[in-house]
Amino acid sequence: MKLFKKTSLLLIATLVLTLIFGFGYQTTTLAENDYEFRVIVHLADDTFWIPAISGTEKAGESLGVDVSFTGPSTTEIGEHVSMIEDAIAADVDGIATSLPDASAFNDIVAEAREEGIPVVGINVDAPDSERMAYVGEQAVEAGRVLGENIVKHVGEGGQVAVGSSQPGQTSLEDRFAGAKEVMDENNIDYEFIDVTEDITTAVERFIDYYTANPNVDGFFGVGGLSTHASSSAVETLGLQGQVAAGGFDLLPETLTAIKNGYAQFTVDQVPFLQGYYAVNQLYLYNEYQILPVDINTSAGVVDESNVEEVIELSDDGYR
């Protein structure tokens, strides 16, 4: 009986001590991990970023860090640079940013690094900047995937129009370059058209192209908006089954178009992972000095075989 009492006392004491140490340990870890990261992207109010926001939030929750997602609502480089400047002034512990110009971000990224703030590039890369790593698609490679799918749906020697809403934007140009390689190999006759950043105008540009080239076999886009427009043009013209459509990104409109047969495929650069991995890399660097590494998040294809499940995940904000 005495032994039982002693054992139970010991057990209780161990339990209490474990709890105290456990709790104490946890609170100190939380205090140490009081990191604040900033994710800054161009066109931040674009629906494209919804999964990326989910990705940063998921990563933030699981790591117990504070992450804010922001950026200019336009492609205004000056404003984008200012927001990185503000993140530096706020003395955040890490910055993940898209880098939608080859040289304009060099100075500000260097400034952040000088201040000891790690910077990871996401979505669009500027390899000449001092960003520590890039998390996103390899655009030329993703463009080749587009090219392969164009060949698959229009056949060798077909005639296609490929739209872009921002000619000159590096990653879109690289995708087109990748697609071009494959199209050249397969004797596809292509024309590159500027569809503007306005969806209505974009649809009209494809329709105009059809008016001038009634024998066209496919409309495609190198970005989310141009892809949405390509399928809308097929729908508007009633050319389902005659003219193929597809391109990039998982805009809800594009997914619905695939489901309804107005588009055949879209290449996914998985924006969720861009947000998720970038935050993880910043955390690992702060916590263990593990250097961020390049991560290729491309280039899965969504087509009629998997579009139903992807739509469900998209509704939940993950795809």
Add this chain to the structure above:
Amino acid sequence: MGNEDLLNKIKKIVTRQSFGVFIALIAIWIFFGVATDAFFSFNNLINVLRQSSVIGIITVAMTMLITSQEFDLSVGSMFALSGILFGVLTMTVGLNQWLAIIITFAFAILVGLVNGLITLKIGIPSFITTLGTMMLLRGAALVTSGGYPISGFRELSFINIVGGRFLGLPAMSIWFLLIAFAGYIIMNKTKLGYKMYATGGNTKAAELSGINTTKIKLIGFVLTSVAATIASFTSIGFLGMVSPTQGQGFELEVIAASVVGGTALFGGSSSMIGAFLGALIMGSIKNGLSIMGTSAYLQQAFIGLVVIVAVIINVQFQD
């Protein structure tokens, strides 16, 4: 007697329009100072000044134009086109940089004259004329550049005048301070300023008293277009590049800054100190919200709110 003099002086300052703007700026600063630790750091206050500079430079000239009862909506497009023109002349054509600067300014004067002459000689409201030139100039910027941004300006020696830092201040801010000072002198100490107030206050009366109101307004249009060009050069100095899509929506931000600063929307009344502070208010709000890491959506809404409140106060003052 001495006390009364002092009291009158204080009364004069407090009832001045720009004093209200000053109080608003201080209130906004206190708000952000309390909300974030970083706002009141020396570096960040320099950031606020720099980030207000592009809008601020154009606001100075726009305030003069609005005072003489006209608007210019083409400044955002001109901000892009003048930089693109300079870029094409230096980078593509290979022209001497100083010659290119002269040609760019000559072009800016021409644009100001076209805006002014169509408005004043044909009698179209400047709101409509410059809405047209806004689209025309944007299109010209895109066509001239092929949609591509132009970079490589860091190799030109003119970058030392518009970029870098002097006495710890970014060159962009120094230009803003100089131009705001020049604007203050013009509006308060010269005949031109007096004539602008007279023209905007009552055009008929101004004409009867022998003021050539057409000429006065034309000068306003030219100055606005030239200011957009100077702003474009400072942006090139800061970023080392120019994009044909830059400056979209700047016309409204500039008009908002001017109105927040107390400029009467229907002409005849304005304050250059108020306009300067108005531009700082716009810059401070963006900077403060960005330091806090708020989302892009919230920033736009907040700026909109400030503009509405300012215009309500503005209209009350006019009554």
